[in-house]
Amino acid sequence: MIMPYQASADLFKTLAHPARLAILSILRDGEQCVCHMEAMLKLRQAYISQHLKVLKDAEIVSDRRDGWNMYYHVARPEIFEVIDPMIVLTGQPEGIPHAHSRAECPCPKCHPEDGLIVPGQVMLVSE
Amino acid sequence: MIMPYQASADLFKTLAHPARLAILSILRDGEQCVCHMEAMLKLRQAYISQHLKVLKDAEIVSDRRDGWNMYYHVARPEIFEVIDPMIVLTGQPEGIPHAHSRAECPCPKCHPEDGLIVPGQVMLVSE
DNA sequence: CAATAATATTCATAATGTCGAATATGATTA
DNA sequence: TAATCATATTCGACATTATGAATATTATTG
Numbered sequence: 367m368i369m370p371y372q373a374s375a376d377l378f379k380t381l382a383h384p385a386r387l388a389i390l391s392i393l394r395d396g397e398q399c400v401c402h403m404e405a406m407l408k409l410r411q412a413y414i415s416q417h418l419k420v421l422k423d424a425e426i427v428s429d430r431r432d433g434w435n436m437y438y439h440v441a442r443p444e445i446f447e448v449i450d451p452m453i454v455l456t457g458q459p460e461g462i463p464h465a466h467s468r469a470e471c472p473c474p475k476c477h478p479e480d481g482l483i484v485p486g487q488v489m490l491v492s493e
Numbered sequence: 494m495i496m497p498y499q500a501s502a503d504l505f506k507t508l509a510h511p512a513r514l515a516i517l518s519i520l521r522d523g524e525q526c527v528c529h530m531e532a533m534l535k536l537r538q539a540y541i542s543q544h545l546k547v548l549k550d551a552e553i554v555s556d557r558r559d560g561w562n563m564y565y566h567v568a569r570p571e572i573f574e575v576i577d578p579m580i581v582l583t584g585q586p587e588g589i590p591h592a593h594s595r596a597e598c599p600c601p602k603c604h605p606e607d608g609l610i611v612p613g614q615v616m617l618v619s620e
Numbered sequence: 621c622a623a624t625a626a627t628a629t630t631c632a633t634a635a636t637g638t639c640g641a642a643t644a645t646g647a648t649t650a
Numbered sequence: 651t652a653a654t655c656a657t658a659t660t661c662g663a664c665a666t667t668a669t670g671a672a673t674a675t676t677a678t679t680g
Binding site for chain 3 (some may be wrong): 651652653654655656657658659660661662663664665666667668669670671672673674675676677678679680
């Protein structure tokens with residue numbers, strides 16, 4: 367009588383952590399690398415990786431390697447049909463501030479070739 | 494950066510148990526007493542009470558006493574806007590069987606005055 | 621008020637989740 | 651191939667949750 371709800375309960379458990387909800391919020395608009403999340407959330411890299419593993423094991427996100435960076439994206443966008451009503455229910459502001467500016471984020475996606483030299487950045491050098 | 498999601502994460506945690514999802518499913522169509530849930534879910538009474546307390550502390554359900562029975566109902570029906578998409582996402586059958594028949598349920602709501610004598614039943618005795 | 625019915629609470633233990641620190645891995649560059 | 655960068659994994663202490671058993675509580679009946 368309870369068993370049919372096990373899968374839902376498990377997935378709810380996956381969502382039951384503020385860091386994981388914040389990560390999913392970042393991935394909502396498309397894939398991002400881990401260093402981007404690190405800059406936006408101001409959390410340690412290893413900590414973010416741990417939560418990404420939980421999300422990946424639950425098959426909510428997938429990853430893709432590109433050189434040094436791992437890019438994560440939402441594999442089941444339907445998850446937002448669960449998350450969004452919850453955010454409404456708990457009365458949080460629609461646009462949760464990400465406290466993010468390109469200047470703070472060292473990831474290549476945020477620093478294409480704008481002349482800013484950042485560790486790890488791939489640059490096009492004209493002689 | 495993570496804090497704004499604390500409330501949502503907490504409420505997800507409340508939903509992250511199959512027994513609590515099963516209880517909410519029973520309460521979906523209106524209030525029910527604890528003994529009714531006991532009969533439907535085939536779980537120990539004390540166990541159900543513990544989960545009801547979690548739901549009550551989260552203000553998802555409320556209770557009302559009527560004589561010997563405590564009747565619980567959903568205080569925030571919006572919670573189903575969170576639960577339903579999750580059940581769709583995890584691919585469970587729409588109508589989850591409750592394995593319930595009036596014969597099995599001793600609660601007064603299931604045994605109005607149909608002549609069946611059940612412990613605890615309130616009866617109208619004509620002389 | 622004693623007995624009883626329905627429900628709640630407390631307690632103990634096992635299981636699980638959190639999170640920091642340290643370390644490991646894989647791709648890339650020099 | 652050694653150094654480096656981005657990321658992942660492992661380990662351990664600690665906190666929280668799950669769950670059964672026992673007991674307490676509250677309303678009702680006689």
